[in-house]
Amino acid sequence: MDAPWLTLVIVAPLTGLPVLLLWRSISDEAARWVGLAAALAAFAVSIGMLANFETGEAGFQLVSKHPWVESVGLSWFLGVDGFSVWLVMVTTFMFPIAIAASWKVDHQVRRYMAMALFLETVILGAFLSLDLLLFFLFFEALLFPMYYIIGVWGSKRRIYAATKFLLYTMFGSAFLLVGILWLYIESGNQLGKATFDLTALEQLRLSTEAGRWLFLAFFVGFAVKVPVWPLHTWLPDAHTEAPTKGSVVLAAILLKTGPYGMLRFNLDLFPEASRYFADAIMVLAVVGIVYGAIVAMMQRDIKRLIAYSSVSHMGLIVLGIFAFSAESMDGAVLQMVNHGLSTGMLFLVFGMLYERTHTREISDLGGIVQVTPWLAGAYVVAMFSSIGLPGLNNFVGEFLVLLGTFSVDRVLASIAILGVILSAIYMLWSYQRTFQGPAKERWGSLRDLSWREGAIVAPIVVAMLWIGLQPGPMLERLRPTSELVSERIRTVQVGEAVEPLARTSGPGGEGP
Amino acid sequence: MPLDNVVFWVFAPLSIATAIGMMVVRNAVHAALFLVVNFFTIAVMYLLLDAPFLFAVQIVVYAGAIMVLFLFVIMLLGVDRGDPLGERLFGQRTTAVILAVAIVAEVATAIRAGVGFATRAPEGFEAANPGGNPSALADVLFRDYFFPFEVTSILLIVAAVAAMVLALRRSRSVTQREIEEHEGDDLEAYAMAPPGAPESMREGTR
Amino acid sequence: MIDPPRVELWAILPVLILFGGAVIALVGAAFARRADQAPFALLTLAALAAAAASALWLWQREPTTALEGMVSVDRLAVVATLTLCGVGAFGAYLGYHYFERDELRRNEFYALLLFALGGMALLVAAADLIVVFLAIEVLSLSLYVLTALTFRRGPTEASLKYFLLGAFSSAFLLYGVAISYGAVATTSIQGLARGLAGTTGDQSLAIAGALLIVVGLGFKVSLVPFHMWVPDVYQGAPSPVTAFMSAATKVAVFVALVRVLHVAFVALQWDLGPAIAALSAASMVVGSVLAIAQTDVKRLLAYSSVAQAGYILSAFVAPDRDGIAAALFYVVSYAAAVIGAFGVVMLISGGIGEQTGFERFRGLGRRRPGLSALLTIFLLSLAGIPPTAGFVAKVFVLGAATSAGYWPLVLIGALAGVVGAFYYLRIVALMAMREPEGDDVADPSPLPRLVLAVPAAAVVVLGIVPGVIVPVLREAGVLTW
Amino acid sequence: MRTPIAYFLLLSAILFALGSASVLVRRNALRIFMGVELQLNAVNLTLVAFSRMHLELDGQILAFFSMVVAAAEVVVGLAIIVAVFRRTGTTDVDRADVLRG
């Protein structure tokens, strides 16, 4: 079917906004349904996008390009390739779930839903933009709704956490902005017309030195979002204080804009610098993996623990990206999706428990499994997914990343693989302390999962199993792109000028 | 030594001396008088620079009108007691002197580069003053500068309005009761040093 | 006998209309001091509308200078005048609401407002430094009085400080004009450009003149370190006056600065650039950092306007059309956001007592959701967070600075933006994320909110489709000499 | 004329600096304002000197405008000072510090 799919995907969540914004006396229940319906609509549209995605193509597809502010070279330039298609899918998949999971939000529901839908739109926009300024616009625009969601509906230290989140990420994007502007001006010098068009900017011939500085600017911008050690400390606070939905979205989707940015922009625009800095970045990533895991182990707060586990897992993704092998890139992208599912589900299920117990302290919990076996079961599934058990989704990604890395650098891969052990330690240890052990009197009357909650969790479990057992369909669509990028990066020699990228443009062509 | 040099070397030091005097004396009336003298010396300089019309205007407007207004206000406000000698702001005077010297040095450097210290004004200024200085000025003023001249009228209207608004307020609706009513919350509303700024950060003594 | 001068009054029609309106208002106020102020407000709005219409009419004209080279007729002036008229309209409405609420009669307000606007409209068209100087004096004298208009202690003190420092800065401005005159033997902006274009050799004198002019103008737009009056005056002045002057003064003076830096002294751009960049950086950093600790919203916005001035100035290091367009876009979006922000603050501050401390804003999102939503939009724009005009503006000016090669300045600006986000969103957090304390009498009239929704809409629209005005601003940025 | 034009300019600079210094060191608003007047006069001297140097009258015209402005400023300034005095009973600017921080 010929339709501006990508624009539709981005706009779909917005369909709920007019109702939510203008109908001020809307009942809470209705607001929830509007939010859910809009999110589901986005999911439906994204399925359509996926159906029209041509397998085996490396380049951008379903491209739509319209000038927006012509005089400054800003255009509404969207496109999807193997990297972004699954990130879009996981976004549209997780958002309805996250919204359904926040059914219990009871104040300012209308605003909550509006913010959630707005957030979804901008995140989708960030994943689909091929115009640097457009990307940056979305990248920055997602800060405020997230800030607002954490700050308004979060728990006790929410304002501190929200502010820290916002400032830290803005700090990173300050560098990103400088980099983007520099490229923009350079494009004016080299191409005659300044533009933010990614495909045009790829054609620039940058000096080695300039490329490296720009790489660093972009990298810092994305590294904060990932977060790459040691820029991670906003994450535990934000995760911990955010409401369940916020944590889910933050972990599942928002963090992915960081590694996605690296994959899309750093690697494409600055291949030489990417190679030059790869070793250092891989070291940072490995440090992050081990460090995050060890620090996670010592947390007393489950959400903090999960947050630090994210630091560890995200390190793996960065490792995969900068190992530059097709496998590791496949793995990194897969892992972005997987981490979204598994960590998202951990937050989701723990959020359900939190609704019942109102405590996040490990030491307060214990013996839950006897009382609420299904809830515990759901947690166990998410936990083992996160640990990387074969058969579940995370394993596939981890395996590919580590495999790809191992072929490049055995030592780093061998250290990184410690994360696999450490994740088992902190996860199982915390599970033991929170869910197992003698049943505590005060948790004797907890309800088990309701049907609604079960229905929220079930799709994720299905997705986890599907990816874990049948990663083929994903890899098929991913592989050509990662091979293209990997191929290009690997042919680059450190210290040598780089030939501009010759990207075979995918089908889809101009939009209507 | 040509006459104009003599005049310059007499009046320039005097000018500086009176400026310093204006700056340092305690009594406001004395300061105003020093300033009047200073304005006279500047008027003399105008004469040296072949600007007789401005010489006259300087004396009439500045020394005559403006300074009288100053003295009038000084008297009106009864503030002829003089300034206290002590400086309460740390380093204010020293820094002021340093900055004053610095700005002179900078401007002097610029002048040296742009004009040169030894450059003398070319002769033939009479040619620019056909029919005498006032008449020539009038030519320029009412042809090239007629629009700015009109703008000054607006400026003077504004000034008049301003004076009227500011000065007439006592006689109008603001009553004593209104003042009393608001006096308290005034201080509250405006005395808003950020909390946590320790007293020591605030300069001087109240 | 001298040749009669050419009196092309059409060229300054907007200015004439504004001054004319001012005089009428003044006469009216003189005869009806205690009268209902509504007619005055309507008169002001009518004058503004007429001025705007006449400015639009001027858009079609070929760029030229008129009145013996004293004023320019060009699109830059037109755009700036239109903006000023818009700002003036909101200022007039806010003032009306402000004085009406406390049943104060300050009918001189409208006359002074129109005088100030007239001075500004003249400033943006000025083609000669002497006109710049005179126009600045007109607007300054008006603003000094406006600041003091409620004659309470704060406003009076603010007025005194504003006046003393303003006079001080006028001296610098005039000295700058004098030295420029000394260097090039003309005060005409285009004359300066022509005079400097051909010359080689040591330009110290001209640079010194230019810099002194920058000092004088920098004072008006609150650049560090000439900004120190700003917090005191913005806080002390009545809110509508603050709203008006923070927006309008910046529009007018920055446009004058465009003429000074992009035309008159454009030949010296490589010498002036570093100085401009230093001022810009200092303003962004100092303004942002000092705003952090503020606990009074007006004062906080005052410091923020210091930082904002720094951003606008950063576009001036790039002396080209893009730089001008960027600065203009920033100025326009800033004006919309800041007048809106001060407007909301005024509505919340609860009258002439001007309670603008943070506690007043706590939990406002629950008590007055409409106003707090509006303020949030304005603050987001000031913080440069999409999808608001502030974001686009920031990208534009920093892009302009990048194109001139001043990337450290860009980095400083971007990082200062982080600090900025902190204090702007602190207010958002205060309103949305804290529990309200005590109760508040809701403003029953929806009119102020509707009026302030206009700049809010502008901010959002410009944020999403900046293309609607960018071509116009680029047109305005074409300066010929 | 034998006196180099720069001498006048230097004298003017010195007077300008002295005027500035007066603004900085005096606490009485009136005397601060006198400092400003001195500055304006200094500038006028510069203008007239340059006028002489360039052999044209624009500088003198500018000086003339400057005097008008100074007069207008004096009117407004003195009115403000009087207003402040009425409100607070002092012209000491150091006492005007309720607005700060």
Added chain:
Amino acid sequence: MIDLIGLAIAIPLVAAGVNMLVGARLGRYAGWLGTGAMVASFAIALGALLDLLSLPAGDRTQVVTVAEWIRTGAATVTLDLRVDPLSITMAMVVTGVGSLIHLYAIGYMEHDPRPGRFFGYMNLFCAFMLALVLANDFLLLYLGWEGVGLCSYLLIGFWSERPEAARAAKKAFITTRVGDVMLLLGLFAVWIHFGSFDFDTVLGSEGSLPEIAAGTATAISLLMLGGAVGKSAQLPLHVWLPDAMAGPTPVSALIHAATMVTAGVYLVVRTHVLFEISEVALIVVAVIGLAGALHAGFASLGQYDMKRALAYSTMSQLGFMFLAAGLGFSAVAISLLVAHAFYKALLFLTSGNVMHGLHDEIDVRRLGGLVRDMPWTAALFAVGALALSGLPPFSGYYTKDAILELASHDGEVWTYVLGSLGALVSAWYIARLFFTAFIGDRRYEGRAHEASTLMRAPLVVLAIGALFAGMWLALTPDGRLATFLEPVVGTVAEGHAGPSTQVLVAISVVLTLLGIAIAWRLYRPAAAERWISFPEREPGLAGALGHAFYIDDLYAWIVGTVGLRGAAALERFDRIVVDGAVNGVGRLAVRLSGLAPIWQSGRVRRYALSFLAGGVALLVFAVVRV
């Protein structure tokens, strides 16, 4: 039936799914469902075995494609199962012994509130285990490998309300994970070297050896050995197994005796080609096996908990299997594996009977004289014990004897001597258990009740297996099983000359009898006082044995003290230094901002000063040329 082998995995998997999801509704039928699934699986495996036997020896490696898995461009990865003598033997053990244990568990778990969950996990385990042994590539093997680990975790922690069970489950998973990681690295190395995970590619087929240098082979095989060591609880990753006994006894029997722990042996045997190319790796295997056999054998002597003693026994027996594999006698290792599956399952289940009959009492110091209350159990235990101790004609005899005989032939005397010592200790500790628990005076209160028929019947079958498997399968180097396995694991090379078989058999029997005799000497009923007070009399020796030479304690110290302190220090570092820096910047900005009143003092003269200073500073740009 070979083509249907996929069903052998699928049926337990489906049953597991049903049991886990709706098991609560099934009640006691859950057990029957689980058992039925296992029996069906067994039947399929049996059919496949028979089919295989009907083929000529050279064609007995069949690959069954179950599904297409990953298709990228040209390459297609399919999900294949491999049916060959080795895998079908393993599958028979898993399904056969598994069926019996499931059946037993119906009775054993009848009072448990969550039978559905239990049997679900058990079936899931069997499915994974079958995937592991039937895999035709390392990826599926690894899937099964981790899957059984998961089930092990779930089943050890089945009674998670008991803190020790939860702890043990976690410990088991994490410890084996250390090994798993090495296996994973081994797989990466395989991928890099071969570009494939296929057994045929990696291990060579049709007698052709893979092309690989000895050094690489050493690296790969040692990494795989790491995985095997973890899974099979060998030194130094053995510490989890004794603790794992906190799980229900059928679990101990199935997972921690008969099947999962032997996966390590299976892996080594499966990849023996690589080990043989490496040679070094082979020696390491033998050394680890021997060390494990002795270490665990002696440690078993110090245990008073019957199940722990049996756990150490399992480790010891696994050590023998590793020894055999390390000496190059893969077929013998598998023979021992099969035999061990029978008698060790039997021993565990009989001790399960004891627990069942005595309310979970398992400490031999509080048992004794059980033979009177539980004659069946005692007799079955005796059969198992005799099989383990290696007396002819029990199954253990054949295998142990084969190992020792081959060791003696191999020329390395130390392997034979130490192996014999291990055999002696085996007889000693198992006899010790029998003597202390089943004969003598009762040291428990009340009466133990004999197990139900349901729980006895499978034991009888196992006992028959323990008795006759050795004879029937002729688990000797040239016996029926070895011949069957030959196409996969190769022949057992005839070693150098050594003592004749008869002499060796005699020595072996004598040693076994000696072991039993020592046990009788020490643990006969009359000496009960002595051995019970042994720890008080000889705290050093008893402690060393009881704590298995303190290795676990060392680990606990390293992990629990050093590791935790390190982690805590790192956490503090994160909080104070890394996050502290971030917050410090923020605080610095606020502090700086708080300084505003110094400058912004409200004094207009200060403002003018600032103004003038700014002007002066700016004018510098006019007079100073850069």
